[in-house]
Amino acid sequence: MSDEHLRHLQAIAEAALLAAGKPLSLDQLRDLFPDDERPARQVMEHVMVQLSAACEGRGFELREVASGYRLQIREAYAPWVGRLFEDKPQRYSRALLETLALIAYRQPITRGEIEDIRGVTVSSNIIRTLLEREWVRVVGHRDVPGRPAMYATTRQFLDYFNLKGLDQLPPLSEIRDLEEIGREIEKNMQAEIEFETPDDARDDADSQTLH
Known part of the structure; x- marks a missing residue:
């Protein structure tokens, strides 16, 4: 040729x-x-x-x-x-980043398991937003009473955060806490989309007690 x-x-x-x-x-x-x-x-x-x-x-x-x-x-x-661009995008809430980080590193994981690790209730709006943005999806249900949904990340999550695969996420051994995980994930963003609601702000404030 x-x-x-x-x-x-x-x-x-x-x-x-x-x-x-x-x-x-x-x-x-x-x-x-x-x-x-x-x-x-x-x-x-x-x-x-x-x-x-x-x-x-x-x-x-x-x-x-x-x-x-x-x-x-x-x-x-x-x-x-x-x-x-005229509008200055806001950063993602700390609560959303922590929730997304836990799904990325611990998938498949249930909402209850996320709450156990974070020590606070996960806002329904956070889960809904992650599902609507197609960054996470339901991959099954845990075989326990109530059969809670199990969440995992999607190909769209990898695309948006500029990743070819989950192996490109920072190794957990190099990260001290959930807040740092969120910052590391955020470094790979292609753009910041405005996201902040009263539910997230309240959940974010609650998470301050973890550190």
């Missing part, structure tokens, strides 16, 4: 990723081509390596996350890009 053809495939992949505005897998990129022109997976993998190299020194990068590949602004330039 000629270098010119590889550059052509690279340009198509770049255009598709810019237009999609979301991660695309290798198969999704290959499906852009007719059957008789579809590049092999190995060829497409090579194209993505080339595209990644072409992004060096630029304001954006090619990043592989759980759902595939995406083009995104480099973290170093976020302060400048953020000035394009």
